[in-house]
Amino acid sequence: MDRLANTVRPYAWGSTTAIPELLGVEPTGEPQAEMWMGAHPGAPSRIDRGAGPVSLADVIEAAPETELGADAVRAFGPRLPFLLKLLAAGSPLSLQVHPDLAQAREGFADEERRGVPIDAGHRNYKDANHKPELICALTPFDGLCGFRHPAETADLLEALGVDGLKPYVDILRASPEESALREVLTAVLTAEHDAIAETVERAAAAAQRLSAEEGPHAAAYAAYAGIAHHYPGDPGVIAAMLLNYVRLQPGEALFLGAGIPHAYLNGLGVELMATSDNVLRCGLTPKHVDVPELLRIVRFASGDPGVLRPEANGPEEVYDTPIDEFRLSRYVLAPGGSPRPLAARAPQVLLCTSGTVRLRAREGIAVNGSVEADDTGGVGELALAPGESAFVREGEHITVSGDGTLFRATVVV
Structure with missing residues (x-):
């Protein structure tokens, strides 16, 4: 066994207190968003086997079959195929989706062929791997996951009473599910800036008002109003209103497969993912949003968020997911x-x-x-x-x- 020394990433959306409280140390006053555990090249853990601290990534690279085993190397290559994190959201993360394996390989090869620098702000594919992920709550944890049924979303938007949302309501009621979701998301992300910013402002004010009233969407309205507070005028606020709001209780989890739009909003959790940096953003971020590529990757299908609870396997409680790169x-x-x-x-x-x-x-x-x-x-x-x-x-x-x-x-x- 090797004790890990890990890096904490200070992303702006991170909580200033959650990770320090878990570690039992004094907060620094700066955001502490993610603690990475593994061999990701961006921030590999360090171990000490008697000759001083060394990167776990370097240790694995030097002897992959010794560290990972022949079966794992044969299945996933000579690298640790997952990254474990503590994730502490103090404000909303970007609304995003991840590609499947074929899309990641195709997109990475295309950008390599076109000579897009790997660190370019407009680059979508940093590697050729997919990025399924699992988030398990350690505290009450708020997030958005997958499209809500169009008819239910039409009711939610109509109740806001905002004229700028009426065309979206009509589409959601009249068109088949896949085309309705695609058409509305496309319209939101390509709308004229000033017009959509005004719609966002009015929708946020109405959501704040409705969050105080009894109703099936009160908690969701509160979440959308909170998002708008952090990202005023961002079209991603309206895009977020198309998604299921979910609050996880400690021990509950969400699995996020390819093409599922999602965002983490608030809380502390354990996150486990395939080792990849491939993200297509829908909004709630100052970073690059590639709308055509995003629309190619998103799965336009509604569904329940699918909250996972651990299943007992003797003394071990397992979160069942449909992939092999992590468990x-x-x-x-x-x-x-x-x-x-x-x-x-x-x-x-x-x-x-x-x-x-x-x-x-x-x-x-x-x-x-x-x-x-x-x-x-x-x-x-x-x-x-x-x-x-x-x-x-x-x-x-x-x-x-x-x-x-x-x-x-x-x-x-």
């Missing part, structure tokens, strides 16, 4: 409980989110970073406090025990 589960441990063995067939990143969790390696297995060895020197323990994490390479047999909550990120092989 998220958790252990809720009680004092005096029997140590729980973790399978050794794949690489793992383990994150403690409450209490104290002890990782114990079996005899003959190396343990690195704050290790307590027994008298024989053959067994060690690594204690994790909230916000602390560890990397376990393939083939390392360990058990977990303690009084706390442990999230486990691995792959399916």
Whole structure:
């Protein structure tokens, strides 16, 4: 096992308090948005196996089969195929979608062929991978996920009483679902700036008023008014009104597949995703919005957000998702409980989110970073406090025990 030293990313939308409170440290006053755990080249974790801190990405690159196992390398290549994060949203993130694997490969190859610099602000595809992701709430967590049924959205928009929204209401009522959603989103994102800004302002004021009244959409109206407060005049505010509002309670999760428009609004969660930086933005951001490419990627179909709750698999609680690049589960441990063995067939990143969790390696297995060895020197323990994490390479047999909550990120092989 290796204790991880991780980087916290200070994005502007980050909470100033959530991650410091979990770590038990004083806030700096600056936003602390994401803590990355893994081997993503943008901010790889660091480990120390006795010769000083080194990048986990470099360690894996030097010996991928030793660190990841032959099965994982055969399935996903010589890299850790997932990135685990603590995500702390203090204000809304951009409204966005991610491509599927074929779209990512095609888009990346096209931009490479056209010579678009990898760090260009208008570049859409930073790599050739897809980016499915899972967010699991540690606190009440607000977000938007997928299109609401057009008829229901027409009712929601009509209740705002804003003249500029009437054409969208008519389209949502009269056209088939896919064409209605496509036509309205296209119209919103390509509208004349001053006209859509005025519509956004009036819609936001009406949403604020309706959020105080009893009704099925009161919480959604409050969320849209909050978004407009952070992004006044942004057409993404109207685009957001096409989406399902959802509030996750601690322990609940959302899986976000390719083409599903979404945005995180507020709260602290554990996020797990395939290793990729590919994002197509719809709004709520000063960054580049490529409307034609976005419209090619979005799936114009309505549906329930699909809140996930963990399913018991013995002592392990698993969040079931339809991909192999990552698998998220958790252990809720009680004092005096029997140590729980973790399978050794794949690489793992383990994150403690409450209490104290002890990782114990079996005899003959190396343990690195704050290790307590027994008298024989053959067994060690690594204690994790909230916000602390560890990397376990393939083939390392360990058990977990303690009084706390442990999230486990691995792959399916």
